[in-house]
Amino acid sequence: MTNEEAKELILKYNTGQCTPEEQQLVDQWYQQFAVDEHTGLSETDFEVLRKEMWAAVPTEALPSKTHKLWPRIAAAASIILLAGVGLWLGSSYIPGFQDRTAQYAHDVAPGRNRATITLDDGKMIDLSDGKSGVVMGDGKLSYNDGSPVATASRASRTAMASVVTPRGGTYEVVLPDGTKVQLNASSSIKFPSSFKSLAERRVELNGEAYFEVAKNKKQPFIVKSRNQEVRVLGTHFNVNAYDDEAATKTTLLEGSIQINHKILKPDQQAVQAAGNISIREVNATDAVDWKNGEFICDNEPLESLMRKISRWYDVEVVYSNPELKERTYSGSLSRYDHVIGVLKALEFAGTIKFKLENRRIQIL
Known part of the structure; x- marks a missing residue:
């Protein structure tokens, strides 16, 4: 896939014109960026890049204490950043992504x-x-x-x-x-x-x-x-x-x-x-986000979001600290992804860590 084709696909994603397969591909690009161990970035560099990406996203409508997930409007900015750190977007294959379930033995497929x-x-x-x-x-x-x-x-x-x-x-x-x-x-x-x-x-x-x-x-x-x-x-x-x-x-x-x-x-x-x-x-x-293959959050508490995730992936959710339940999020997550991808997106927002084992998610 050329850069022009990628930009065209991102434009379709931002305007809600993607097919489910195209939407899943763009989500995969993001998720791969979030979890890929071969970007060559240190944790400090990765954090700087994450902040640069969110700096390109309009935040007027987002409460100051709300953690931002992966909104459609961030896709165009992030794809440029992805290209900048050398991630390969050629064809529909993303190195390492297809092997994610092998990397995470306890990963759970969507409903x-x-x-x-x-x-x-x-x-x-x-x-x-x-x-x-x-x-x-x-x-x-x-x-x-x-x-x-x-x-x-x-x-x-x-x-x-x-x-x-x-x-x-x-x-x-x-x-x-x-x-x-x-x-x-x-x-x-x-x-x-x-x-x-x-x-x-x-x-x-x-x-x-x-x-x-x-x-x-x-x-x-x-x-x-x-x-x-x-x-x-x-x-x-x-x-x-x-x-x-x-x-x-x-x-x-x-x-x-x-x-x-x-x-x-x-x-x-x-x-x-x-x-x-x-x-x-x-x-x-x-x-009706669930019907359209998404989890859409608008200043939504983590506890509410995790109840939806728990039902859709048939997993148990526990919290190491009850105060984590009150953290709020705005943005969009794909219901087509495995649960690891969804959890990594939450982790990428810079607010939580997680542990997944035997269909049990511990929020850290």
């Missing part, structure tokens, strides 16, 4: 498509990790590429089915009415096997999911989660309702929704905690 479905007759099926979604039809079950899964029994109006993702798993579910639901890791959704003859389309969520609700003005769609009900006719929104989170967050991307008698507009988020609901303005796309 993947994993889920189980329990049908209305009680039959449980492990869904294929080679597929990305399952479609619930009228008495039939198939993957989203059209291949069959199983034949379900004829459902009564009260029969219920459920889909569950484990830690380190994600899956798309197309409900009987055509509504699309993308489940994040460690989440579940329970729903009727058929919405026919029902006055409303009611589902129950635990964990996190992104909804694209099929429009039906005569049959409202209701999502029940921790201490709240979201009522819609047809729209796109995200619900984060994990049991280990202090608040339930519902974010609207388009259309409108009603939450416990409060109306949300696009780019608004309802936060429910201790029985109270507040509404705030947000960048709604940040709330």
Whole structure:
């Protein structure tokens, strides 16, 4: 790859036009820079270079005590610095990066498509990790590429089915009415096997999911989660309702929704905690970072970020000092990377060290 091609790719990265494969390549360049033992730089030189890179990044919107991760806007500056220290960007091969899992025996791969479905007759099926979604039809079950899964029994109006993702798993579910639901890791959704003859389309969520609700003005769609009900006719929104989170967050991307008698507009988020609901303005796309292959932080405490990492990589997280939990971060990390890459990015921010062994991360 020539310098001009690299610059063009970085421009696409900065403007959000990369394919997932291109985005992963740029992330790999950065991660390799952060971990490569053959740059010839001393720790002092490396620290100076790190500060020079961040000096090129606008910081007006970042709190002074917030640690900066790897934002897209840093990519163009850092690629110049990478070239300056002689790292090779030729072709898509980065020396040493492909062997990273060999270098780190305890490295953990990112989550993947994993889920189980329990049908209305009680039959449980492990869904294929080679597929990305399952479609619930009228008495039939198939993957989203059209291949069959199983034949379900004829459902009564009260029969219920459920889909569950484990830690380190994600899956798309197309409900009987055509509504699309993308489940994040460690989440579940329970729903009727058929919405026919029902006055409303009611589902129950635990964990996190992104909804694209099929429009039906005569049959409202209701999502029940921790201490709240979201009522819609047809729209796109995200619900984060994990049991280990202090608040339930519902974010609207388009259309409108009603939450416990409060109306949300696009780019608004309802936060429910201790029985109270507040509404705030947000960048709604940040709330679905997980769906788009990222961890996006905006002055986010390390403890909150590590809960997401723990679910996605199915790892345990412990802290040598509880005060570390309060350190805050802003920026973007790739969910496509192995956990070592994510941890190295945090370490590169100059704030923590880590130890990884047997799916257990110790923050030092």
